[in-house]
Amino acid sequence: MTSIKILISLLEQSYDHRSWHGTNLRGSLRGLTPAQAAWRPGKGRHNIWEIAVHCAYWKYIVRRRLLGEKGGSFPLKGSNWFRRPEKLTPAAWRADLRLLEETHRSLLSVVADLDPKHLTRRTPSGTWTHLQTISGIASHDLYHAGQIQLIKRLHRSMDLFHPPV
Secondary structure (H helix, E strand, O other), rough: OOHHHHHHHHHHHHOOOOOOOOOHHHHHHOOOOOOHHHOOOOOOOOHHHHHHHHHHHHHHHHHHHOOOOOOOOOOOOOOOOOOOOOOOOOOHHHHHHHHHHHHHHHHHHHHOOOOHHHHOOOOOOOOOHHHHHHHHHHHHHHHHHHHHHHHHHHHHHHHHHHHOO
16 A cells, blocks of 8 residues: 555545544534534534634645645635534535535545655645645544544533423
């Protein structure tokens, strides 16, 4: 297996392919209603919806770094964290999940086209290599998948004490 195929496998397992480590990012989002995704675990805390869009944003940034792009425009205004939802509707939730899916597929395409010799190149910032950046975004997905799983469990435990009206 080539280094590029290994990296693609890592990205796929952390996002949407079956793996030994448990729930991946897409799996952690599966079946959530807009209201569940928008539930905020506390004042000033991010909700699942915001985490999903944050993950899409960083996939977009990694893709740009790998391509050496200086500018660009993420489909949403702002950067890093985006206050969500603007509209608490199934269509808005699906649109943001579609954005996550599209940015993931776009990133996979860029990684698939990389020359393995370029994996030791540094991104334009000069801090991290392409290899470190790609493995980092996979770790980022898994970090947030675990965070989402914890938020879902917290939400369920709160419902035990405060049943919905």
